[in-house]
Amino acid sequence: MNAVLRTPELPLDLRGRPLRDLRLSVIEACNFRCGYCMPADKVPDDYGLEAASRLSFDQIEVLVRSFARVGVNKLRLTGGEPLLRKRLPELVERLARIPGIDDLAMTTNGSLLARHAQALHDAGLRRITISLDALEPARFAEMSGGRGQIDAVLAGIDAARAAGFSSLKLNCVVQRGVNEDQVLPLVEHFRGSGHVLRFIEFMDVGTCNGWQSGQVVSSATLRDRVHARWPLHALDAHYRGEVAERHAFDDGAGEIGFVSSVTAPFCGDCHRARVSADGQLYTCLFSGAGSDLRPALGQGETALAEHLAGLWSRRGDRYSEIRGQAAQPPRKRVEMFLIGG
Ligand code: SAM
Ligand code: SF4
Ligand code: SF4
Numbered sequence: 001m002n003a004v005l006r007t008p009e010l011p012l013d014l015r016g017r018p019l020r021d022l023r024l025s026v027i028e029a030c031n032f033r034c035g036y037c038m039p040a041d042k043v044p045d046d047y048g049l050e051a052a053s054r055l056s057f058d059q060i061e062v063l064v065r066s067f068a069r070v071g072v073n074k075l076r077l078t079g080g081e082p083l084l085r086k087r088l089p090e091l092v093e094r095l096a097r098i099p100g101i102d103d104l105a106m107t108t109n110g111s112l113l114a115r116h117a118q119a120l121h122d123a124g125l126r127r128i129t130i131s132l133d134a135l136e137p138a139r140f141a142e143m144s145g146g147r148g149q150i151d152a153v154l155a156g157i158d159a160a161r162a163a164g165f166s167s168l169k170l171n172c173v174v175q176r177g178v179n180e181d182q183v184l185p186l187v188e189h190f191r192g193s194g195h196v197l198r199f200i201e202f203m204d205v206g207t208c209n210g211w212q213s214g215q216v217v218s219s220a221t222l223r224d225r226v227h228a229r230w231p232l233h234a235l236d237a238h239y240r241g242e243v244a245e246r247h248a249f250d251d252g253a254g255e256i257g258f259v260s261s262v263t264a265p266f267c268g269d270c271h272r273a274r275v276s277a278d279g280q281l282y283t284c285l286f287s288g289a290g291s292d293l294r295p296a297l298g299q300g301e302t303a304l305a306e307h308l309a310g311l312w313s314r315r316g317d318r319y320s321e322i323r324g325q326a327a328q329p330p331r332k333r334v335e336m337f338l339i340g341g
Helices: 057-069 088-096 113-123 137-143 150-163 180-190 219-229 301-313
Strands: 021-025 074-078 103-108 127-131 169-174 196-201 232-234 244-249 255-259 272-275 280-282
Touching (some): 057 088, 057 301, 074 088, 088 113, 113 127, 113 150, 127 150, 180 196, 196 219, 219 232, 219 255
Parallel strands (some): 074 103, 103 127, 169 196, 196 255
Antiparallel strands (some): 244 255, 272 280
């Protein structure tokens, strides 16, 4: 690990959880309109294309240095669609050099990856997660709100491998009656490829997707379906707090994961903070409001680190553990496309 000037006492939140992981949105705009995130009938075409309110690269660098001082060692760039942010490799290069950031990753819809993969790898990005909900071309197009083409994403995956990203993660959100039938074809396609496919339970994030519990296909159901076709055995987690339950194919064709955000919440090990492109901190995916970091950011790295330590020490979030409890009032919630998953 690179040497990093940590604050003397790394903060723990009200439930004893340290801050380890930062998801940083670099842009609020997206070129897709996935129905579970940013549906076209709720979010206008030109949404988020006004760049003025976004943190600059200089501000982002100070922000990440401050987070590293309060314990963050994993950084994931996200969006919106992060590849829409201009000069992203330049930002990656600056962030990859920050002491304490041992793991720099990005989540993308992959549509623009073919043209950017090499520059991102050269800049120091080492891990990429690509969202991929269907293989069948018409279904893929429909699920991206009529904006995406599966061939572009598959080309992005190939380009990423050629650029040096040896193993990618591929995330598929499964919705009952929408893309359940894509699960086995996706497994068949990526088994043995060295990439790791992960199935994610559809979540009630944001206010736009009209989520109902009946639309969730549980990880247990999916695991049984995959296991019936290609037998699996469970693997140990790489580290405490890993969100995906890992399984390997008995025949040696690699590994697969299941993220059970709804049926087996993992709030107890949630070490994540999220920051939107305009510098709002959200301590939970289901937060109603963010906390504006820009005033403290304006005072520099040390002031921001102290401010972050204070905010984190007052955190008590555990939404997924209490989801579904009776008599919860309707809640205001941050949109997924603002904080990036
Ligand atoms: N645009 C990029 C992408 O799609 O990978 C990054 C941002 S996107 C908000 C990050 C992740 O959130 C994606 O993998 C997407 O599938 C996931 N996501 C969005 N809405 C979701 C929901 N309602 N339930 C589960 N995952 C969701
Ligand atoms: Fe865009 Fe990603 Fe949301 Fe889809 S999931 S609309 S690609 S931000
Ligand atoms: Fe973390 Fe909030 Fe998700 Fe729980 S509900 S795992 S606290 S982001």
